[in-house]
Amino acid sequence: MQMANAKLNPGQFRNSVEKGSTFEPESGRYHLYVGLFCPWATKTLIVRSLKGLEDVISLDILSWKRENTSDPFSFPANNDEIPGATIDSVNGKKDISEVYKLSDPSYSGRPTVPVLFDKKTNKIVNNESADIVRILNDCFNDFAKHPEVNLYPLELQKAIDEVSGLIMEHVGKGVYKCAFAPNQDAYEVACRAVFQNLDNLEERLAKSRYLNGDVITESDVHLFTPLIRFDFVYFDLFKCNVKRIEHYENLNNYLRELYQIPAFQNAVNFEHIKKGYYYSFPAANPSRIIPLGPKIDFNLPHNRHNIK
Numbered sequence: 001m002q003m004a005n006a007k008l009n010p011g012q013f014r015n016s017v018e019k020g021s022t023f024e025p026e027s028g029r030y031h032l033y034v035g036l037f038c039p040w041a042t043k044t045l046i047v048r049s050l051k052g053l054e055d056v057i058s059l060d061i062l063s064w065k066r067e068n069t070s071d072p073f074s075f076p077a078n079n080d081e082i083p084g085a086t087i088d089s090v091n092g093k094k095d096i097s098e099v100y101k102l103s104d105p106s107y108s109g110r111p112t113v114p115v116l117f118d119k120k121t122n123k124i125v126n127n128e129s130a131d132i133v134r135i136l137n138d139c140f141n142d143f144a145k146h147p148e149v150n151l152y153p154l155e156l157q158k159a160i161d162e163v164s165g166l167i168m169e170h171v172g173k174g175v176y177k178c179a180f181a182p183n184q185d186a187y188e189v190a191c192r193a194v195f196q197n198l199d200n201l202e203e204r205l206a207k208s209r210y211l212n213g214d215v216i217t218e219s220d221v222h223l224f225t226p227l228i229r230f231d232f233v234y235f236d237l238f239k240c241n242v243k244r245i246e247h248y249e250n251l252n253n254y255l256r257e258l259y260q261i262p263a264f265q266n267a268v269n270f271e272h273i274k275k276g277y278y279y280s281f282p283a284a285n286p287s288r289i290i291p292l293g294p295k296i297d298f299n300l301p302h303n304r305h306n307i308k
Contacts, residue, residue, distance in 0.1 A: 004130030013124045017139040027056045027143040031090050033115040035062040036269040037276020039225035040129035041114040047136040049263035052145025060086045064276035072097035072111045084269050151218045159212050164219045170197040172226045179238035195242045205250035209307040227255045233277045256302040
C-alpha cells in the first residue's frame with residue numbers, strides 16, 4: 001500500500017496494515033478512535049462507511065468537551081452522558097492520552113485523533129488521518145461490503161495527490177493558520193491562501209462533478225470535512241470571513257451533494273462540531289458562548305447532476 005504524503009511529525013505512528021507484516025488484515029482486530037468535532041477523524045469515518053467496514057473495524061467516539069486546550073479529549077463516563085459519544089469499549093480508558101500510553105508508555109507527543117488501534121497487540125497502528133484513509137481504502141477489501149469502492153484509483157493517483165495536497169495544506173490546515181496567526185501579516189497571508197484555494201476549487205468544480213472527474217475520490221473526502229465546518233465555525237471563530245461557502249455556487253452545490261450521501265451525512269454531528277470548537281478551544285473563544293446559528297439546510301436540491 002502506498003502511504004499518504006503527509007508530513008511526519010515527531011511521535012507519530014505511521015504503520016500500515018499488510019499481509020505478512022506485524023499488522024495483518026483481519027476482521028474484528030482493529031478499532032477506530034475518533035471525535036466527531038475533528039475534521040481529520042471525520043474523514044476516516046466517511047471511508048469506513050463508504051467501504052462497508054462497520055462490521056470489520058469497531059469504533060468509539062470521544063466527547064467534544066474539555067476544559068483546557070492542553071487537556072486530552074476524554075471519553076464520557078457512560079454512553080448517555082454526551083449524546084453521540086461513547087465510552088472506551090475496548091480498553092476502558094478515561095481519555096485518548098491513556099490509549100497512547102497503553103501503546104507506548106514513553107509517548108510524550110500530542111494525543112490526537114483519529115487513531116487506528118490493534119486490539120491483538122494493544123498497539124496504535126497509525127494516527128495520521130491521510131494514512132488511515134488509505135489503509136481503509138486498500139487493506140480490508142477481503143472483508144468489506146463494498147470492495148469495489150476505490151477512492152485512490154491508479155489512473156487518478158497523480159491528480160488526487162496534487163489536489164489533495166493543496167486542500168490539506170491551504171484549506172484544512174489553512175483555517176487553523178488563520179485562527180492562531182501570531183500577527184496581522186501572518187493572518188492575512190493565511191487567509192488569502194485559504195480563499196485563493198477555495199476560488200480555484202470553485203472554478204475546478206464548474207467543469208467537473210467531483211474534484212477528479214465523475215467519481216468520488218480521496219480528494220473529495222479531504223475537502224468535505226473542512227467545507228461542512230466552514231460556515232459554522234471557521235467563518236466567525238477562525239476569522240475566515242471573506243466569503244461563506246453557501247455563497248459559492250459550485251462549492252455549495254457540491255457540498256450539498258456529498259452531504260446527501262449517507263456515508264458523509266452520518267459522519268457529521270453539528271452539535272459536536274460547534275461545541276467542540278466554541279467550548280473546547282477557549283484560546284479562540286474565552287467566553288465559551290456557543291452561537292445558535294447559522295441555519296443551513298444541506299438537504300436542499302443541488303445541481304451537480306448537470307455537471308459533465
